[in-house]
Amino acid sequence: xxxxxxxxxxxxxxxxxxxxxxxxxxxxxxxxxxxxxxxxxxxxxxxxxxxxxxxxxxxxxxxxxxxxxxxxxxxxxxxxxxxxxxxxxxxxxxxxxxxxxxxxxxxxxxxxxxxxxxxxxxxxxxxxxxxxxxxxxxxxxxxxxxxxxxxxxxxxxxxxxxxxxxxxxxxxxxxxxxxxxxxxxxxxxxxxxxxxxxxxxxxxxxxxxxxxxxxxxxxxxxxxxxxxxxxxxxxxxxxxxxxxxxxxxxxxxxxxxxxxxxxxxxxxxxxxxxxxxxxxxxxxxxxxxxxxxxxxxxxxxxxxxxxxxxxxxxxxxxxxxxxxxxxxxxxxxxxxxxxxxxxxxxxxxxxxxxxxxxxxxxxxxxxxxxxxxxxxxxxxxxxxxxxxxxxxx
Numbered sequence: 001x002x003x004x005x006x007x008x009x010x011x012x013x014x015x016x017x018x019x020x021x022x023x024x025x026x027x028x029x030x031x032x033x034x035x036x037x038x039x040x041x042x043x044x045x046x047x048x049x050x051x052x053x054x055x056x057x058x059x060x061x062x063x064x065x066x067x068x069x070x071x072x073x074x075x076x077x078x079x080x081x082x083x084x085x086x087x088x089x090x091x092x093x094x095x096x097x098x099x100x101x102x103x104x105x106x107x108x109x110x111x112x113x114x115x116x117x118x119x120x121x122x123x124x125x126x127x128x129x130x131x132x133x134x135x136x137x138x139x140x141x142x143x144x145x146x147x148x149x150x151x152x153x154x155x156x157x158x159x160x161x162x163x164x165x166x167x168x169x170x171x172x173x174x175x176x177x178x179x180x181x182x183x184x185x186x187x188x189x190x191x192x193x194x195x196x197x198x199x200x201x202x203x204x205x206x207x208x209x210x211x212x213x214x215x216x217x218x219x220x221x222x223x224x225x226x227x228x229x230x231x232x233x234x235x236x237x238x239x240x241x242x243x244x245x246x247x248x249x250x251x252x253x254x255x256x257x258x259x260x261x262x263x264x265x266x267x268x269x270x271x272x273x274x275x276x277x278x279x280x281x282x283x284x285x286x287x288x289x290x291x292x293x294x295x296x297x298x299x300x301x302x303x304x305x306x307x308x309x310x311x312x313x314x315x316x317x318x319x320x321x322x323x324x325x326x327x328x329x330x331x332x333x334x335x336x337x338x339x340x341x342x343x344x345x346x347x348x349x350x351x352x353x354x355x356x357x358x359x360x361x362x363x364x365x366x367x368x369x370x371x372x373x374x375x376x377x378x379x380x381x382x383x384x385x386x387x388x389x390x391x392x393x
Contacts, residue, residue, distance in 0.1 A: 012130045018183075018190055019130075020146045022082050023123045025180050026089040026115050027150025030058065031229065032176055033096055033105060034155040035162055035246050038234045043168075044102040048234045048360060052352025055230035057106045059345035061113025063338065066121075070203040070334060073122040077195040082126070083187055085119035088112065090180040093173060100168035120147065129193060141261070148257030148310060152250035155229075159246020205335030206328050213381060214321040215336055219343025220374055221275065221313040224283050224305045225252050227367065230348035232290055232298070235360045239293030251302040256310020263315040268323075269382075271316025275308045276379045280372050282308065287368045291361045 033040070041050045073081040092111035095104050120143065127139035154176065161170040207215070233245035263271055286301025288294065308314075321336045322329050347367065355363040 012132075015190055016127060016130050016142070018186055019082065019123050019126050020142055021183050022086055022187055023119060023143060023146040024150040024153075025176065025183055026085055026112070026119050027147045028154040028176055029089040029093050029112050029180070030109075030116060030154065031151055031249055032093065032154035032158055032172060033108070034229055034249060035159040035233065035242070036100075036168065036170075037105070037230070038237060038242070039168065040100065040102045040105050046102065047356045048231065049349075049352040049356045050102065051234060052230050052348040052350075054102060054105050054109065055226065056345035056349050058109040058113040058116075059341050061110035062117045063113075063341055065114040065117035066334065066337065066341075067205070068202055069118065070121070070330070071199055071201045072118070073125065073193075074195060074199040075197055075201050078122050078126040078129075078193040079187075079190045080192075081118050081122045082190070083184065085115040085122070086180060086184050086187055088118070089115035090177065090184060093177045093180060097169055097173040097177060126193060144260050144310075145257050148253040148260075152253035155246040156250040157246070159243055163243040203331055203334060205338050206325070206331035207335045208324045208328070208332060210324050211321050211332065211335065213378065214317040215339035216374075217272070217275070217313065217378060218317040218336060218340040220371065220378075221279060221309040221317070222340050222344040223347040224279065224286075224371070225249075225309045226344045226348040227351060227364075228252060228286070228302060228305065231351050231355065231360060231364065232286070234355075235290045235364070236293065236295075236298060241293065241295055241298070244295060244298070248298060248302045251299055252306035253310060255303045255306030256314065259307045259311030260315060263312045266312070266316075268316050268320040271312045272320070272382060275313035275316060276375050276382060278304055279308045279313070280368075280375050283368055283371055287364045290364060 037051050037054055038048075041047070041054065044050075088111045092108040092115070095111075096108040124139050124143045127142055131138045154172070158170050158172045161172055165171075228248055232248060233242055236242060236244065236248075266274070282301045282304025284301070285297045286305060289297025289299075289301060318333070318336065321332055325332055351363045351367055354366070358366075
């Protein structure tokens with residue numbers, strides 16, 4: 001059965017605005033509690049290692065949902081999936097608002113991870129259906145902007161509020177909760193898209209030849225952002241700079257959103273070259289500033305990392321891997337995201353555990369060395385591949 005889509009209820013422009021709002025609110029919920037990770041953990045008498053686990057629990061919800069329910073919108077319709085996603089993110093904010101502790105934080109982040117997995121691919125596809133020209137470009141631009149601002153805004157405004165009021169449940173929780181409930185009602189007015197109950201729900205990832213360099217690169221790029229979210233707030237709090245952790249994350253996402261349109265003017269190879277050079281520079285600045293308590297170096301490092309993770313590096317790796325087997329693009333991108341999210345979460349857990357044993361400063365410096373070494377190998381392969389290309393007359 002296929003529903004009659006887009007024939008009534010709302011104009012395409014209003015539908016686009018509603019979907020954009022859904023994506024923004026869900027991603028704003030992801031890092032809403034980030035400035036309080038350390039406080040919730042310390043209240044339960046755990047160290048920085050548990051902060052890494054709390055952060056990575058988000059991936060525990062996202063990856064299984066993405067792998068097992070990747071085809072859900074084709075099977076039941078995009079509108080229903082977006083409503084489910086917004087319900088999950090609303091529930092995640094509700095439970096942490098009512099029970100602000102570490103254990104509920106784990107559950108909250110698993111729920112919002114599921115919401116992100118359901119919403120971004122579905123929202124992008126829904127937006128593409130609504131545009132009449134440049135479908136993929138327009139939908140990608142809106143998704144990139146809405147999610148970049150969402151991921152950074154939640155943490156930023158919570159950090160600003162906590163700078164003036166000390167609480168376990170900042171006002172930002174309630175604001176996002178109320179907005180989510182209101183937007184949930186608005187989302188129900190969306191027209192339904194076409195769907196087919198006979199479609200397969202599980203879409204297994206595919207890793208074609210040539211994908212590894214792009215996959216390992218995005219894992220490394222996103223790992224830097226994971227470290228900023230999970231480890232840096234605890235470290236800079238030693239210098240009474242914990243209130244700046246929200247701005248640090250916002251800079252990463254905001255800078256990425258700013259440079260993504262610029263990155264699209266470059267070739268994949270140029271984007272990768274820029275990314276391989278900038279990432280060690282940004283992470284070195286970030287590490288140096290965090291270890292010594294120099295805020296300008298921390299913020300500069302976050303901005304440079306953002307240029308790579310959600311700007312040049314994101315565009316270069318995604319476009320590069322998407323061009324390998326165009327007919328299998330969804331499955332290839334699924335494999336790409338699997339690497340990306342593992343990179344986003346696993347290093348944070350490892351750094352959290354090693355920080356408890358060897359200290360955050362030593363762990364950060366060791367990870368910086370690891371990053372430089374891996375980038376060195378990637379750069380070598382990058383330029384070696386470039387020189388091996390023979391241009392025929």
